[in-house]
Amino acid sequence: MQDDRSSPNYEGIARRMANLIRSGVLQPGDRLPSLRQVSRRNRVSLATAIQAYRWLEDEDLIHSRPGSGFFVTTRCEGSMRRESSKPIPHESDSELWLPPRPPADLLPEHRLSRLISAMVRRHPSMISENTDPRGDNLLRRQIARRTAALGLDCRAEDIVITSGGLEAMTLALRAVAEVGDAIAVESPCSAATLGVLRSLGLAPVEVHATPEHGILLDQLEDILTTREIRACLFSTNCADPLGYVMPEPDKRVLMHILAHHGVPLVENDVLGDLAYGARPSPAAAFAANDNVLVCSSFTYTLGSGLRLGWLAPGKYRARVLELKAASSVAPPPLIQRAVAEYLQGSGFERHLRALRRALEAQTDDLAQAVRASFPGTTRLYRPAGGSALWIELPPGADACLLQERSPRTVVDWVPGCRFTTSPTLCNFMRLPATDVRGHALDARIAALATQVGGTTF
Numbered sequence: 001m002q003d004d005r006s007s008p009n010y011e012g013i014a015r016r017m018a019n020l021i022r023s024g025v026l027q028p029g030d031r032l033p034s035l036r037q038v039s040r041r042n043r044v045s046l047a048t049a050i051q052a053y054r055w056l057e058d059e060d061l062i063h064s065r066p067g068s069g070f071f072v073t074t075r076c077e078g079s080m081r082r083e084s085s086k087p088i089p090h091e092s093d094s095e096l097w098l099p100p101r102p103p104a105d106l107l108p109e110h111r112l113s114r115l116i117s118a119m120v121r122r123h124p125s126m127i128s129e130n131t132d133p134r135g136d137n138l139l140r141r142q143i144a145r146r147t148a149a150l151g152l153d154c155r156a157e158d159i160v161i162t163s164g165g166l167e168a169m170t171l172a173l174r175a176v177a178e179v180g181d182a183i184a185v186e187s188p189c190s191a192a193t194l195g196v197l198r199s200l201g202l203a204p205v206e207v208h209a210t211p212e213h214g215i216l217l218d219q220l221e222d223i224l225t226t227r228e229i230r231a232c233l234f235s236t237n238c239a240d241p242l243g244y245v246m247p248e249p250d251k252r253v254l255m256h257i258l259a260h261h262g263v264p265l266v267e268n269d270v271l272g273d274l275a276y277g278a279r280p281s282p283a284a285a286f287a288a289n290d291n292v293l294v295c296s297s298f299t300y301t302l303g304s305g306l307r308l309g310w311l312a313p314g315k316y317r318a319r320v321l322e323l324k325a326a327s328s329v330a331p332p333p334l335i336q337r338a339v340a341e342y343l344q345g346s347g348f349e350r351h352l353r354a355l356r357r358a359l360e361a362q363t364d365d366l367a368q369a370v371r372a373s374f375p376g377t378t379r380l381y382r383p384a385g386g387s388a389l390w391i392e393l394p395p396g397a398d399a400c401l402l403q404e405r406s407p408r409t410v411v412d413w414v415p416g417c418r419f420t421t422s423p424t425l426c427n428f429m430r431l432p433a434t435d436v437r438g439h440a441l442d443a444r445i446a447a448l449a450t451q452v453g454g455t456t457f
Helices: 009-022 035-042 046-058 077-084 091-097 109-122 137-149 165-176 191-199 217-226 248-261 314-327 333-344 347-373 399-405 440-453
Strands: 062-065 069-072 160-162 182-187 203-210 231-234 265-268 292-297 309-312 379-381 388-392 428-432
Touching: 009 035, 009 046, 035 046, 046 062, 109 333, 137 309, 137 333, 160 165, 160 314, 165 191, 165 231, 165 265, 165 292, 165 309, 165 314, 182 191, 182 217, 191 203, 203 217, 217 248, 248 265, 292 314, 333 347, 347 379, 347 388, 347 440, 399 440
Parallel strands: 182 203, 182 231, 231 265, 265 292
Antiparallel strands: 062 069, 160 309, 292 309, 379 388, 388 428
């Protein structure tokens, strides 16, 4: 395949944008960067940018609207083919795209509800008070205290409270990238992460990762050397779906590579607290500069209903605050203060230790059930944290086909094709350890194994 960079300037730009449209990253109706933005970003003349857009118009991929700019053509056959190449999940399946969440009985719901009730009695005015757009000061101080223990040089004033981890990730990406930019991600990659990139019009460039070591750093070095990558978006702790924790020496090398190339890191650390052993530090702890943005949340440790996340944006703090002020407000102050008080005591760390033990035990039980029921050539990858197994099915098995043919009534698994933008990984699946527990585990895993066997050719 010919590299676009060997083509004439305008043609290379046009083909890269065409790939974004045909792959579905840019959707029908999406507004494209202005001609001046294309010229500036690609370091070409305005005439070259105009030629590129004319090429795309000739291909019927884009059209202009007088006074408004250029937009992706509404009926784009390439995008439609892409959308039909994978089964479209039912709306009720949207939660499956996220990492599996711990069951409610493992979360401190009663303790938090008491704290919130007490907060209402003591500070009723907080219901109507205007809040600091950065979030509750006490909560930010507690987060800064915890991150300092992990090696992050992060003060309370450097932290921005968000409405969950996805908002933190979205703000971080918007701060460092624009529509059409290429973002390096690990592969396989969280389906939710791929969804965020798509919604922002960003192009994922996949860097292979292994369950044993995480991101392949040699491949990352090659990609950064040969391609124009605007930022990297990685999870180095308990990454979904593989569940690996990158070794600390590799995290140091990762940060050295990114510093050498001047590429910012958006680190998604939402699952870091679920590591089975000692809490690992994020890769950002080994950064030699502030060109890193760390995203996290309390969704997987305290409950998704809190809608509480945070972002340490490094040198992009002003831009993140500007974006947040224009798009959302801080979560309810009562919720923020209640969580801050919970973090202030020792109860949160005790809860985390118990949660990690429970998730590890559930994952081991699931692995045992899979080994007992699935074909002998099935390969399991035990995670270093989280609550899911990454499973390689026997040759010829097709989890993507199974998703189309069989209603997911046994276990809420996700086929491997959901964790990549390429037509691969269909013989893999992510199996949640929190969906089936107790006496029903063996029977339901055996039923799933029977379904898997029916798609083996």
